[in-house]
Amino acid sequence: MQQGIKIGTRGSPLALAQANDVKAKLIAAHADLGDGDVEIVVIKTTGDRILDRHLMNAGGKGLFTKEIEDALTAGSIDCAVHSSKDMPTRLPEGLVLSTFLKREDARDVFMSAKYASFSDLPAGATLGTASLRRRAMALRVRPDLKVVTFRGNVQTRMKKLAAGEADGTFLALAGLNRLGMSDAATEILSLADFLPAPAQGAVTVEIREDDTAMAACLAPLHCDETALAVTAEREFLAALDGSCRTPIAAYATRSGNSLMMHAMLLSLDGKTVFDKTGTCAATLEAAATLGQDMGAAIRGDAGEAFFETLATDIEAEIE
Template sequence: MQQAIKIGTRGSPLALAQAEDVKARLVAAHADLTPDDIEIVIIKTTGDRILDRHLMTAGGKGLFTKEIEDALLEGRIDCAVHSSKDMPTSLPDGLVLSTFLPREDARDVFISAAYASLRELPEGATVGTASLRRRALALRLRPDLKIVTFRGNVQTRLRKLKDGEADATFLARAGLNRLDMASAATETLSFEDFLPAPAQGAVTVEVRDADSAMKDWLAPLHCARTALEVTAERAFLAALDGSCRTPIAAHATADENRVIMRAMLLSLDGQTVFEQSGETAADLNDVAALGERLGHAVRADAGAAFFDQLARDIEAEIA
């Protein structure tokens, strides 16, 4: 019997659902693999332990990946399954994102027990979110809203909503779909009104770059279209030095011939927006260049004064 393939993941219900999906796809793709040949290893990250404040006060996106990547580098796991939007744009030396699963619905949803849509919320209603992007986009449409911090997994945030800590919240439709909880959504928000986070809806698998055997196991699972879209969006994020400290949104759509992308940077209150769009050939190098070009254009439009003010606004918000 061959040594078990060990898949590392966070322990939330959504993270486990994504890891189980990768496991099932591996078994389906390889006649010589059985479910017993694949072990899912739960790794608790620093980000999972911090539930009472913004992640930006403790280090940002990498808090959801560091412990898992350490396990991968040390050989305690063979691959790691992540939500692509949680991944920093710079990976540790020796690690690569080798595989992207077919992308789920990238849109956000509005959830409320009492109101049918974001626009129907009463004046001054309270909305819970820890995402600066969602905060900015909501205030762009409804400057009157009061935003409070919601942290935790999908179930935790829905419980907070049920307990009356806010009138509404936002979640990614992809996560609800993967948890068979699509009915929890009250309104699916359009790309036009509510541009998603870069790489939202895409699951990725991280491996050691030198591990050709693991790459071969994963190769049948890879979706080239998702890779094109996520590469463009992550390149935009990288060009802006984007993190959870910056309200950044981007969405690329790929077909066999071209990739079309729209991206934006917002002020914390959503009232200042810098937006760019473009298209290019459906080639990994070309889409990376497109994302980088749009990012540099947005950075130039915004100017240093905007970023300085954004930093001050964020520091005041989390003080």
């Protein structure tokens, strides 16, 4: 068994919780690994430094992974732990997502220091979020709300709420669960009303493609069911955009020998929604094809003019 394993991660409390979970699972899976054999290496990313504006102004999803992936490519770490929804659909050459842990609850939660539910927000209330998906989902049912950019880790956003910077915000339930903070959720939102981001709630481990020893070490941690769902969702994302510049939602679930996915593309204001469901056999190849086909179908329904208008709307919003 490989000794002296170095796990790369961001330094937020949630990222550290996820990395330490991977460490604990590795030690539990291999009798010859002890606590001193697995080291957590914290790497600060560009995305961690940008807290006052949309990531789109600075480069998108890759801002949370570049420095970590550079360290992985250079060999200074052996693997990297990420939230799957933060991963670009195209990885640097020579790197792969080898492992997906069992998926946590993928639902969003509404958080507020003033109101008991999202529907309780008064007309004109301020909603804080940097997610275009959450913005569009909220505005499609509550077009009266004022949306402002709200970034930072879980603790930072909760402090902003307490300080009155917004009347409410959204977080992923998976993150609260991993931090032992699920009781802080004001309201858990239904999947029917707030379809999650592709791969939300799934932790992945990235390695060098040629590192067969690390792949074998991680193999006991891998969840086939999560890999199926995330493959379909990420392929759907890739077919439409592949970054954080588009309000896209997708959620796939396995039932027996079948995989079903519900997916959406929205305009920034939530007034236009393209919504599809699809099913396929529960294999990785079929899951990838399902995501690609559903993405192509929705792209065809929307038309290129929709994407041109969306890009213009987003540029105007984030300036």
